[in-house]
Amino acid sequence: MTEFFQTHLGAGFGWFVANLILILLIALPLMLAVAMIIYADRKIWAAIALRKGPNVVGPFGLLQSFADGLKVFLQETIIPSASNRGLFLMAPIITFTVALLAWAVIPFGPGMVLADINVGLLYVLAISSLGVYGVVISGWASNSKYPFFSAMRAAAQMISYEVSIGFILISVILWAGTSNLGGIIDAQRGTILGIFNANALNPLLFPIAVLFFISSLAETARAPFDLTEAESELVAGYQTEYSSMAFALFWLGEYANVILMCALNALLFWGGWLPPVDWAPLYYVPGIIWFFLKIGICFFMFSWVKATVPRYRYDQLMRLGWKIFLPISLFWVFLVSGYLMITRYGALS
Amino acid sequence: MVDLSQYLPILLFLGVAIAISSIFVFLPMGVARLTGAHKPTAAKLAEYECGFPAFEDSRSQFDVRFYLVAILFIIFDLEAAFLFPWAVSLEEIGIAGWATMMVFLFELIIGFIYAWKVGALEWE
Amino acid sequence: MIQTFAFYLFATIVLLSGAFTIFAKNPVHSVLWLILAFFNAAGLMVLAGAEFIAMLLVIVYVGAVAVLFLFVVMMLDIDFAELRAGFARYLFFGIVLAVFLAIELVLGLEAFRAGAIKLGTATSAPVDAAVPNLEAIGALLYTKYVFLFEAAGLILLVAMIGAIVLTHRKRSGTRPQNVAKQVRRRPQDAVRNLTPEIGQGVDL
Numbered sequence: 292m293t294e295f296f297q298t299h300l301g302a303g304f305g306w307f308v309a310n311l312i313l314i315l316l317i318a319l320p321l322m323l324a325v326a327m328i329i330y331a332d333r334k335i336w337a338a339i340a341l342r343k344g345p346n347v348v349g350p351f352g353l354l355q356s357f358a359d360g361l362k363v364f365l366q367e368t369i370i371p372s373a374s375n376r377g378l379f380l381m382a383p384i385i386t387f388t389v390a391l392l393a394w395a396v397i398p399f400g401p402g403m404v405l406a407d408i409n410v411g412l413l414y415v416l417a418i419s420s421l422g423v424y425g426v427v428i429s430g431w432a433s434n435s436k437y438p439f440f441s442a443m444r445a446a447a448q449m450i451s452y453e454v455s456i457g458f459i460l461i462s463v464i465l466w467a468g469t470s471n472l473g474g475i476i477d478a479q480r481g482t483i484l485g486i487f488n489a490n491a492l493n494p495l496l497f498p499i500a501v502l503f504f505i506s507s508l509a510e511t512a513r514a515p516f517d518l519t520e521a522e523s524e525l526v527a528g529y530q531t532e533y534s535s536m537a538f539a540l541f542w543l544g545e546y547a548n549v550i551l552m553c554a555l556n557a558l559l560f561w562g563g564w565l566p567p568v569d570w571a572p573l574y575y576v577p578g579i580i581w582f583f584l585k586i587g588i589c590f591f592m593f594s595w596v597k598a599t600v601p602r603y604r605y606d607q608l609m610r611l612g613w614k615i616f617l618p619i620s621l622f623w624v625f626l627v628s629g630y631l632m633i634t635r636y637g638a639l640s
Numbered sequence: 641m642v643d644l645s646q647y648l649p650i651l652l653f654l655g656v657a658i659a660i661s662s663i664f665v666f667l668p669m670g671v672a673r674l675t676g677a678h679k680p681t682a683a684k685l686a687e688y689e690c691g692f693p694a695f696e697d698s699r700s701q702f703d704v705r706f707y708l709v710a711i712l713f714i715i716f717d718l719e720a721a722f723l724f725p726w727a728v729s730l731e732e733i734g735i736a737g738w739a740t741m742m743v744f745l746f747e748l749i750i751g752f753i754y755a756w757k758v759g760a761l762e763w764e
Numbered sequence: 765m766i767q768t769f770a771f772y773l774f775a776t777i778v779l780l781s782g783a784f785t786i787f788a789k790n791p792v793h794s795v796l797w798l799i800l801a802f803f804n805a806a807g808l809m810v811l812a813g814a815e816f817i818a819m820l821l822v823i824v825y826v827g828a829v830a831v832l833f834l835f836v837v838m839m840l841d842i843d844f845a846e847l848r849a850g851f852a853r854y855l856f857f858g859i860v861l862a863v864f865l866a867i868e869l870v871l872g873l874e875a876f877r878a879g880a881i882k883l884g885t886a887t888s889a890p891v892d893a894a895v896p897n898l899e900a901i902g903a904l905l906y907t908k909y910v911f912l913f914e915a916a917g918l919i920l921l922v923a924m925i926g927a928i929v930l931t932h933r934k935r936s937g938t939r940p941q942n943v944a945k946q947v948r949r950r951p952q953d954a955v956r957n958l959t960p961e962i963g964q965g966v967d968l
Contacts, residue, residue, distance in 0.1 A: 303766075307652075310652055311652065311656070313649070314649065314652060314653050317653075318653075318656060318660060363668075364667075365672070365675060366672065367672045368668055368669045378792075378793075380665055380666075383661070383664075383665055384658065384661040384662055387657070387664065388657040388658050388661050391653070391656075391657040391660070391661075392653060392657050395649060395650045396650075405649045405650075406646045406647065406649045408646050408647065408650075408815065409896040409897065409898060410815050410819050410897070413724060413816070413820075413823065414650075414819060416819075417823045417827065418822075420823055420826070420827030421822070421826060421827065423831055424834075427831070427834055427838070428796070431792060431838050443706055443835075443839070446706075446831060446835070447706050447710075450713040450828070450831060451709060451713065453713070453717070454713060454716040454717065457717065457720035457723075458720060458723075460720075461723045461727050464724065464727040464728060465730060468728060468730075468731065469728055470727075470728055535669075535672070536664045536665055536667070539664070540664055540665065543664075605763060606763035609709075609763040610761070610763065610941075613712075613761045614756070614761055617716070618752075621745070621752075624723065624745070625742070625745065628727075628730060628738060628741070629738075631730065632735060632738050635731075636730065636731050636734065644810070644811070644813075647815075651770065651807075706835055706839065707832065707835055707836065707839075707931055708927065708928065708931045708932065710828075710835050711832060711923075711924075712924065713831070713832075714824070714828040714829055714832060717824055717827065717828045718824055718828075718920060719920065721820050721823060721824055722905075722916070722917075724816070724898060725816065725898050725899070725901040725902035725905060726906055728896075728898045728899050729901075729902025729906070732899065732902070732903050733906045733907050736907065737902075737907055740906045740907075740910050740913065740914070741906060743917070744914060744916075744917040747917040747918055747920070748917060748920060748924070751921045751924035751925055752924075754924075754925055755924065755928055758928055758932055759932070759934070760932045
């Protein structure tokens with residue numbers, strides 16, 4: 292596509308237009324996906340709780356999220372008089388920008404990636420570590436008690452689980468031998484007996500795949516780790532003072548992050564855009580469909596967990612992060628690297 | 641050499657993302673003024689509290705453990721940062737490089753065990 | 765062309781946000797400007813071809829160090845009047861420091877103009893330019909610079925222990941959850957089946 296625009300519009304401008312279109316092709320469907328996935332989330336909880344869920348707006352309630360969006364859009368933006376105006380409005384912008392930005396390096400199919408950088412995984416880690424700021428700034432700028440408590444909790448929780456996520460990523464990089472996301476997917480081709488394309492089916496990597504799934508729940512503050520929004524203690528958490536689209540942006544950002552984490556689960560452990568089985572006819576199905584399918588399954592597990600598991604207590608949350616996940620993921624770095632040294636790189640021979 | 645042309649889309653993406661989210665925040669503010677939904681009152685603009693005026697400044701002093709978590713996070717994050725180049729070049733550096741990293745990890749595990757024993761990781 | 769433009773963009777923002785870091789009245793704003801400066805410095809690193817360093821800048825400085833700064837300035841009840849009172853007290857040391865920094869700056873500039881520093885033999889780029897950043901660093905850091913690397917590990921260890929010693933307080937009267945004990949508890953330890961006579965209670 293870039294070539295097409297460059298031949299018609301000149302090298303510089305054509306490149307600009309082509310990339311702008313590509314970016315919008317990522318960002319706009321992402322927002323649509325967020326709207327649909329909020330609906331899916333509510334439907335899944337409803338089904339698990341034997342309720343109907345949203346079913347009024349549009350066929351099967353499919354347009355519920357858009358109705359909510361329109362309602363929120365027409366609301367008044369309330370800026371508390373005690374708040375710090377500039378930062379108060381900046382916090383949702385940061386949250387949403389960061390949630391969008393990480394998608395720049397996610398490969399949707401073979402070669403279908405906006406920015407194919409060598410340090411792709413590090414980039415995702417770096418961008419997701421910025422997510423703390425939206426929360427902390429909103430909590431502080433609100434100048435209100437509950438948002439502030441919630442922001443501090445959220446920050447401590449996010450950084451605690453980022454540690455083990457970092458070590459888990461290292462195990463994956465060790466196995467793939469590269470930190471380029473496309474390379475990590477390619478390394479999963481036929482990884483199990485030449486049949487299955489998934490790291491997670493590798494007995495050595497399966498435990499950290501589980502660990503990563505749980506850590507991503509904690510990192511996105513989903514149930515059972517949604518202490519930041521524990522409504523019995525903290526009202527609505529750091530979003531208490533927000534209204535209108537500023538409030539909705541937190542929601543959109545949160546769900547965009549959830550989808551991102553699902554995508555990462557799919558990329559790192561379930562073969563990304565590769566079909567689950569290394570069998571030629573399956574490769575006729577476009578990779579992007581496999582990828583979306585995997586994201587969908589992962590998201591279903593996210594909402595399944597949310598509908599069934601009770602919320603953790605804060606001390607239990609910190610204990611799980613620091614005393615269980617951190618040692619295990621650290622030990623796994625040792626285990627995976629040792630195994631690779633012996634088998635793949637021939638340390639003993 | 642780093643392929644800078646791969647980073648340019650990211651810069652562009654940053655611009656687009658900021659633009660989209662700014663529109664989302666500021667456009668409804670304008671729309672609310674036009675539709676007449678914008679009616680601030682003193683009670684509406686007060687900070688949230690369960691029906692009474694707040695007793696004290698909301699930005700209170702916090703438990704020192706939050707700082708400790710942040711400091712430990714920095715240290716482990718740095719440790720992870722050292723692991724990244726090691727993970728991709730393991731084949732090249734061989735068993736000597738592997739042993740080097742194990743010594744490094746051992747140094748930090750000592751610190752971790754100390755933190756555990758002292759009770760720095762305890763919450764109640 | 766666009767590289768030059770990006771360089772001036774990042775460099776200008778770094779300088780401006782650095783200045784705002786110093787001049788901002790509110791310490792929280794200061795830290796936020798500092799974060800912006802870090803972020804743009806990462807952009808400069810990418811332009812210089814050091815993508816790994818750029819990512820590290822974001823992960824470590826923006827994602828970790830600045831979070832700590834933010835924690836500190838947000839949660840400490842900083843009394844601004846008291847801060848201003850301290851200003852005069854530390855003025856002398858501040859000026860001494862500034863003078864030393866100025867001297868260093870001048871010396872540095874003079875040394876730069878005097879020509880390249882020669883320490884040992886000049887080597888050409890040690891690693892092939894086609895090798896990705898990450899692998900180039902890995903190939904050197906864990907073999908040639910082992911001792912520096914292990915020393916970094918020791919410094920981190922000292923930092924960790926120091927931070928714990930300084931901030932950890934034993935708190936009394938808390939009842940932390942003992943998970944192992946809870947899991948080990950069996951029905952036999954806690955439940956007794958009794959058939960008390962009518963009119964008689966149960967001894968606990």
